[in-house]
Amino acid sequence: MERGVKNVFALKGGFHGWKNAGYPIEVGSIDDPVQVHFSDASNSPDGTVSINVTLNTNKKPVSIISLEIGFEPNLLTNPGVVISPIIKQGTPTDRILSTITPAEGILRLDFKPASQTRASLNAIIPDGVIATVTFDVAPETKSGTKVNLNVAPDAMDSKKRFFRTIGQNTTIIIESVAAINSISMKEHGMEMSAEEQASDKVRCAIKGMEIKKSAMVEMEHDGRTLYFCSKEQMEMFEKNPTKYLRVISIGNIDVNINILTRELMETMGMSDMMMEIEGMDKATHYISAYLTDKKTGVFIPAHSVDKDSGKKMENFKIQIIVISSDGEVQKPQMNYVEMMKYHAAGFNLAKSGNYKIKVILEAADIEL
Incomplete structure (x- = not known):
């Protein structure tokens, strides 16, 4: 029965509720709840599961959606979400x-x-795919393992009155896609290199988030192929590229720096993650950085796992320094954001004028 509806009584042809008792149940709507379900689950060769979240409103005026996705944390890690292009910015x-x-x-x-x-x-x-959720597959997960995902949704109209909802769960079978691809390539004399296997996942040129390439929009810019989570973000980038992305080269390494305002972070649904950064409550901008190989464009991880001990080891640290036109220096502690696989910190760029950006790469501490 519909949430929030009291004193519901049956009439011929359907159900109705008293006035102001909640969202009235229209004739026949009891059999047509708002549906949220998973679809198109797929593995990529780099050990990532990508799955779409699909909405079917059944012709109801849904303005607000909340849903909780349950997953098995011992099998799936580092959840990430990208809002669908059908929900257009602006x-x-x-x-x-x-x-x-x-x-x-x-x-x-x-x-x-x-x-x-x-x-x-x-x-x-609108109905359709409203978001794409990604998970990293835990290294110890064996091929053929079944992973359960379940969804518990809520849907409301513009006055925050609840509709009856239903969430359709799914089971994903983890397949060793990388191994399958490798065997197939070997049979044809075309074995993939590590760089080619890693290329299935790319970074959004605005957010810095890693997403499966097939879900991205791409464009050529200054001799590089850049990727975006939506066409609207690509068009926004085209108008002022350096506002969102700076690339600083140090030897054969590129330091990719994304610069986002608090307002843009909130619009893109990244406000909760942003506020986990210390000092972000007083900052105007969120600046993140990650490394890529200058020649191949391949992502350089900040952490690795020791083969003997299984211990996670830090490879390097990134420190960004911002200097205002009047000489004020900001050097906040850069935090490593595990879900995004980059370093980030909050900066206050409220003063007018030009800012200088400096980057320091610090080698990891050595245990003796």
């Missing part, structure tokens, strides 16, 4: 997607209006 249907992990094995997604304008509050979220 339009009334634009939504902020915020993500949190309230407990181990639970990922919560909240789709809320991007602004408090009447048009945004009353806008209806």
Whole structure:
């Protein structure tokens, strides 16, 4: 029965509720709940599961969606989410997607209006794929392992009245895609290199987030192929590339620096992750950095695992220094964000004028 509805009584042809008792159940709607389900689960060769979250509103005016995705943390790690391009930025249907992990094995997604304008509050979220969720597959997970995902959704209209909802769960079978590809390539004399296998996953040129290449929009810029989570983000980047991405070369290494305002982070659903960074409550910008090989473009990981002990080891640290036009120096502690696989910190760039950016690469501490 629909949440929040009291004094519900049956009439011929369907169910109805008293006025102001909650969202009224229209004739026949008891059999057509808002559906949220998973679809198109796939593995990529780099050990990542990518799965779409699909909405079917059954013609109901859904404006707000919240859902909790349950997963097995011993098998799936580092959950990541990208909002779908069908929820277009700068339009009334634009939504902020915020993500949190309230407990181990639970990922919560909240789709809320991007602004408090009447048009945004009353806008209806379209049916279809609303987000893509990715997980890293734990290294010890064997091929053929079945992994369960379940979803518990809530859906509301613009006045925050609940609809009846149903979440359809799924089971993913983990396949050793890398091994299958390797065997197939060997048979044809075309074995993939490590760089080619890693190339299935790319970084968003604005967010710095790693996403499966097939889900991205790409463009050529200054001799490089750049990738974006949506066409709207690509168009935003084209208007002012250096506003969002700076690349500083140190020898044969490229330091890729993404610069985002607090407002843009919130619009893209990254506010919860942003606030985990110490000092971000007083910052105006979120700056992140990761390394790639200058020649191949391959991502250089900040951590590795010792083969003998299994211990996770730090390879390097990145420190960014920002200097304002009047000489003020900001050098906050850069935090390593495990889910995003980059270093990040908050900076206050409220002063007008030009800022200089310096990068220091620090070698990891050596245990003697």
